Amino acid sequence: MNQEIRNKYEVVIGLEVHAQLQTESKIFAADSASFGAAPNTHISPITLGHPGTLPKLNRKAVEYAIKMGFAAGSKISEYQYFDRKNYFYPDLPKGYQITQDKTPICIGGGVKVKLSTGEKVVRFHHIHLEEDAGKSLHAEGSSDSLIDYNRAGTPLVEMVTEPEIKSSEEAAQFMTEVRKLVRYLHICDGNMEEGSLRCDVNISVMPVGSKVFGTKVEIKNMNSIRFIQKAIDYEVVRQIEAVEAGEKIIQETRNFDPATGRTSGMREKESMNDYRYFPEPDLVPLHISEDLINQVKAQMPALPWELFDKFTKTYGLPDYDAGVLTDSREVAEYFDATCQFTKNYKAASNWIMGTVKSYLNDNHLEIEQLTITPEKLAQLINLVDEGKVSTSTASQQIFPVMVTDTSASPLQIAEAKNLIQQSNTDTLQSLIDEVLAANPAKVKEYKNGKKGLLGMFMGDIMKKSKGSADPKVTTALLQKTLDSL
Structure with missing residues (x-):
């Protein structure tokens, strides 16, 4: 792209980072949350959303979310409730997701990143708790989709940044710091390849100096920092070229193909109204006590x-x-x-x-x-x-x-192993004298200016001492001896 055209536009990026919490069980059920089991073995009637089942909140997931809030300098919300986010995907067994909408557990805060232009704090809008969905698998050559519900109900913290990231470099550095942070806290293994840390990228462009954001698109489930950079770089060019050509940017969800380095449209993006949020009736409101705050604070590394x-x-x-x-x-x-x-x-x-x-x-x-x-x-x-x-x-x-x-x-x-260095000057002097006496021609060459022979003499002395001669002491003594000849 022509740099003059590129310089006319400002990039606006916001990230939604999902970190799977390393709890033993799921956020609302006792099923194992571990990775790598055979498909559909870590499930139960609660995970599958069977009628009559009731969720129960995992205390450890709450503690881990508070840890992340402390590390980010966020405000911890004292009173919270969970919400139902209604949308249907085949890998979301209940037909809705239990999340936090109006009362996220952490408000504000941020993470400092080091850029080529200096340091910057990327601020969080909020951090909230929610459950993960399952996983759809598409076998090559088959039109069928296979569903694995093991991941459904795994506890997540979703970290939503302010829309203030300005480049792919900044996004990559931010993700690098977040991954380091969750690993330091031991709340997430940060394994992006396995999907335990991933992010959605919201990106738009607007004319430099504009106060009105452009129409944003969302690139879903990015599980590689390198791919995040490539997707942003491609999408910036695509959107600027579209705007320059007078085309309208559609608010949509897009997919990134690592093989081609391109994004492609998946579906038009849902609006907030489409999710029909309402308070989760099967969970009591959550009160974060001062005692719990102090307990978590004492565990901070x-x-x-x-x-x-x-x-x-x-x-x-x-x-x-x-x-x-x-x-x-x-x-x-x-x-x-x-x-x-x-x-x-x-x-x-x-x-x-x-x-x-x-x-x-x-x-x-x-x-x-x-x-x-x-x-x-x-x-x-x-x-x-x-x-x-x-x-x-x-x-x-x-x-x-x-x-x-x-x-x-x-x-x-x-x-x-007889490795203690010999630093006794009398013993070392005897070794030096033996080596010099055995090489009179080389001594003469050294005296005539071939100073590189010092290394040869040292090598012979180290051999005679079986490596036990102190190099520093020996070198000084050898030079003194040669200078006096």
Whole structure:
């Protein structure tokens, strides 16, 4: 698209993010909410909406929603009731969805995102609780639809942003931060591929400076951050070209095809009146007590930006290190725990981002499965700082043993394998003298300006010492000896 035409329009984006809550059971029934079971095995008369069945609210789902509200800085509603949202899909067994319309559990708040142009807070309009629908499956080559009701009734928080996102980059960064946040809170696994975190994208365009939003379209069930970006970028161009051509944008629901990178119309978008909301008669109103608020508040972990500030200000880490370490709550907590046993915070960061991460990746493990405790890792870091072993020796010879021998300390392993560095100057001087005496021609070349031979001499000395010579002490002593010849 011509950039001059693109610059005439402003993009307005709002996201509706659905996060499946990691409760053991569903929001209104005792059926299992776990993922991956055989189709239609996690169901009951309540899930299927049989006549005479009554829902009962899952307390844990309420607590998780409050956690999300606290993390976002939202106001928690004291009094709430649930509503029936009436619409028919084949995978919505009751023919209506129990949700919150007029009284969402969380009001306002927002999430800070880092953009190429700086930082911005994307605000929430509200966060509400609701139940998920089932899933329609369409077998290739068949005209039939298969329905799996396992997901029906799984608890969701729907996070509705204000219509203030301005680009696909901003939307992607927002989703990245939300995914990180729900994982930190342990309320959702954030797995977009499995659909436990997904979003609907509402998007419109309007002339720059206009106060009136254009007609919005909704792109449903986006389960990839990359696809969200692609869908927005395509839709922006499509809508601007349509407006430029004098066409009318239809308020509709659209689908995104990852194979083509295009959106296509599915159906005209329902209006609020079509849903015929009314209070759910089978659930009593919900009162959030001060005791419950305090209980949930006591369970809140340190949040990503709080740990980022701690790592940069208290531990003096560069922003890059702090960003990598706080990407995962478990990694951040492991690093923080390691820093309780060593003062070399940068070395702890390097070890976790380097050797530890490589080991975990190679063995397909998460850091909580690492057999080396933060205290033991700190002992290894301190062993290097004390000059008893080199970094390479610690990484290549001691760390692998620590993984399998959890009882021995790094010092015990180093002593058992005869890895303690030799820093006694008399012993080192004898080794240096032997190596130089065996290479008189090379010594002469060094004295004539071929300073690169220093590495060769060091290599021979390390071989003679079987790797136990302290490199720093040895290098200084070797240079002093050569200079005096």
